[in-house]
Amino acid sequence: MTAADPDNDQPPSESSHLPQAPAHKGSVTKSGIVLGPDGKPCRTCNSARDMTNLSRMLTGGGKGKPSALAAAIAPPPAYPSDCPPDVEQLGRSTWTLLHSITATYPETPTQSQKSDMQQFLSILGRVYPCWFCAGDFTTWMKQPENSPKLDTQEDFGRWMCKAHNEVNRKLGKQEFDCNLWRERWKDGWKDGRCD
Numbered sequence: 726m727t728a729a730d731p732d733n734d735q736p737p738s739e740s741s742h743l744p745q746a747p748a749h750k751g752s753v754t755k756s757g758i759v760l761g762p763d764g765k766p767c768r769t770c771n772s773a774r775d776m777t778n779l780s781r782m783l784t785g786g787g788k789g790k791p792s793a794l795a796a797a798i799a800p801p802p803a804y805p806s807d808c809p810p811d812v813e814q815l816g817r818s819t820w821t822l823l824h825s826i827t828a829t830y831p832e833t834p835t836q837s838q839k840s841d842m843q844q845f846l847s848i849l850g851r852v853y854p855c856w857f858c859a860g861d862f863t864t865w866m867k868q869p870e871n872s873p874k875l876d877t878q879e880d881f882g883r884w885m886c887k888a889h890n891e892v893n894r895k896l897g898k899q900e901f902d903c904n905l906w907r908e909r910w911k912d913g914w915k916d917g918r919c920d
């Protein structure tokens with residue numbers, strides 16, 4: 726999550742990027758911590774930094790509530806690599822899987838392969854463990870101009886890049902040049918560093 730601001734106890738504004746939740750999925754506290762359906766902080770919906778700040782606030786650790794600036798510039802806490810993922814680690818791993826799937830998708834898929842992929846993407850939008858990420862992804866995919874392009878490997882690779890860029894934009898990150906998707910996810914960079 727990007728917009729969690731531990732100093733902001735105002736309800737989220739429409740432009741704040743804080744997720745709006747269907748009640749059965751979860752909710753968001755005034756300070757921007759995303760809760761799961763069980764009412765507890767959802768680890769796969771928050772960043773490790775957000776969770777650490779929350780924990781510090783609850784336990785009174787440190788010198789009181791961290792300021793928004795301090796929270797923003799603090800290095801991400803390093804959880805040991807065998808801990809459950811936060812929203813960022815989950816995202817990186819999932820994008821690796823999704824782009825790798827496009828890189829091995831058939832050049833000319835059969836109807837059945839296209840249909841499998843269509844179903845896979847719909848199901849992903851229902852089961853992805855960050856509920857507001859899943860909701861936004863599904864809403865985006867449902868717009869006619871964003872429906873998955875599955876006719877060829879190139880179409881699918883570019884579509885996935887576009888989907889990823891949509892999230893990059895939402896998070897204020899730099900967009901990726903989709904002309905480079907094959908080098909990044911299939912062939913390796915032209916300078917040979919991946920060979």
Ligand SMILES: Cc1cc2nc3c(=O)[nH]c(=O)nc-3n(C[C@H](O)[C@H](O)[C@H](O)COP(=O)(O)OP(=O)(O)OC[C@H]3O[C@@H](n4cnc5c(N)ncnc54)[C@H](O)[C@@H]3O)c2cc1C
Nearest residue numbers: 726727812813816817819820857858862886889890892901
């Ligand atoms: C479906 C989905 C929805 C998500 N929604 C949210 C959300 O709403 N809020 C939230 O906080 N996080 C969300 N995430 C997680 C988020 O996208 C990032 O994965 C996370 O913030 C970690 O980012 P990162 O900077 O490490 O790189 P990532 O964005 O995870 O990217 C990994 C690598 O992919 C490459 N890359 C980047 N962009 C592209 C592209 N367009 N095409 C091809 N390759 C690319 C780069 O080499 C990059 O290093 C979502 C993840 C997924 C899979």
